[in-house]
Structures are given as structure tokens and as C-alpha cells.
Amino acid sequence: MGIQPFTEKSGDDSDELKLALDTKKYSKSYDSLQDPAKALKAYIDTIYLNKDNADYEKYVSENKEAVQTDAYKTFKKAFNDNITDDISDADMKKYYEAYKSAAAEKAKLDAEAVASYKNKAVVKLTYSTISMDDISEKPEKYADEYLDNSENYDSEKTKNMPSPNSIPL
Numbered sequence: 825m826g827i828q829p830f831t832e833k834s835g836d837d838s839d840e841l842k843l844a845l846d847t848k849k850y851s852k853s854y855d856s857l858q859d860p861a862k863a864l865k866a867y868i869d870t871i872y873l874n875k876d877n878a879d880y881e882k883y884v885s886e887n888k889e890a891v892q893t894d895a896y897k898t899f900k901k902a903f904n905d906n907i908t909d910d911i912s913d914a915d916m917k918k919y920y921e922a923y924k925s926a927a928a929e930k931a932k933l934d935a936e937a938v939a940s941y942k943n944k945a946v947v948k949l950t951y952s953t954i955s956m957d958d959i960s961e962k963p964e965k966y967a968d969e970y971l972d973n974s975e976n977y978d979s980e981k982t983k984n985m986p987s988p989n990s991i992p993l
Contacts, residue, residue: 857937857940857945858936858937859883859937859945860883860940860945861935861936861945861947862879862882862883862935863883863884864935864947864949865877865879865933865935866879866882866884867884867886868933868951870884870888871888871891872895872927872931873924873927873928874924874925874928896917899920899923900920903920923954926954927953927954930954931951931952931954932952933949933950933951933952933953934949934950934951935947935948935949935950936948
């Protein structure tokens with residue numbers, strides 16, 4: 825590693841200080857710095873993408889089944905809030921598995937630990953995935969198409985019709 829010291833007078837040249845570092849001594853600590861990133865990636869792979877990741881057992885202490893149950897409940901609430909709440913548990917589970925399968929196919933993620941201090945770490949997560957908005961577009965499109973093609977559209981009659989967000993997929 826080289827360091828060029830500053831001098832008080834501009835134009836003065838100073839000799840570069842050179843320090844010899846044996847980087848082999850630091851490779852183990854760099855590798856362990858990445859453990860939190862491995863844990864985060866394993867968590868996302870295992871819980872949300874239904875992928876096997878051996879690092880989950882190694883780095884994550886959370887009960888896998890309990891976390892998977894919480895993830896399902898969160899998905900169900902988002903689905904009910906954004907699409908429909910008139911769906912059987914069996915169908916909801918099918919939709920959840922289909923969502924995880926599609927996400928596993930399309931999601932991309934990269935986790936990198938950027939800082940660590942004591943028992944805390946900062947992990948930079950870069951990701952892309954499918955969204956609930958993508959799922960709700962189809963029922964909304966059908967509803968809009970129906971309204972556009974209905975010559976006798978009467979808003980009073982539609983008050984008793986299901987909303988576009990309550991149409992099962």
C-alpha cells in the first residue's frame with residue numbers, strides 16, 4: 825500500500841511511503857465479513873423463493889417453519905387487500921406456491937456485506953422480483969374491457985356487482 829504525504833508548501837515533492845501488507849492474513853476476516861450477506865441470501869432463497877440454501881442452517885437461527893408461516897400470512901393479507909378476499913385456503917395456498925415458483929424463476933438478488941461493527945452488519949441488497957401489482961393487472965384489465973364494451977353501462981346496476989379486485993384469478 826502506498827501513501828503520498830501532503831506537504832505544507834505547494835510544489836514540494838515528498839517521497840511516497842510504502843507499506844508491505846500480507847493480505848493472506850486478512851482473507852479469513854474478509855470471508856467472515858460476508859457471513860451476514862450469506863445469511864440474508866439464504867433467508868430470502870429459503871423463505872420467499874422456495875430454494876434450498878445450505879447457508880440457512882449455518883447462518884440463520886430463526887425457526888424455518890415459523891418464518892415460512894409468517895411469510896404465507898403476509899402474502900395472504902397482501903393478496904386479500906389488493907386482489908380479492910373471497911378465496912378458499914386451498915386456492916390461496918396454490919396461488920402462494922405459484923407466486924413463489926414464479927419469483928424463484930424471475931427474481932434476482934445480490935447481497936454484499938459492506939460494514940460490520942461488533943455484532944451488527946450492514947448488508948447491501950440489490951434485487952428485482954415480480955410484484956403484486958403484476959398479479960392484479962389481469963382482473964383490472966378484464967373489468968376495464970367489460971366497461972369499455974358495455975353499451976348499456978349503468979353505474980347503479982354495478983353497485984351490486986363484484987369489484988374488479990374480487991374476481992378470482
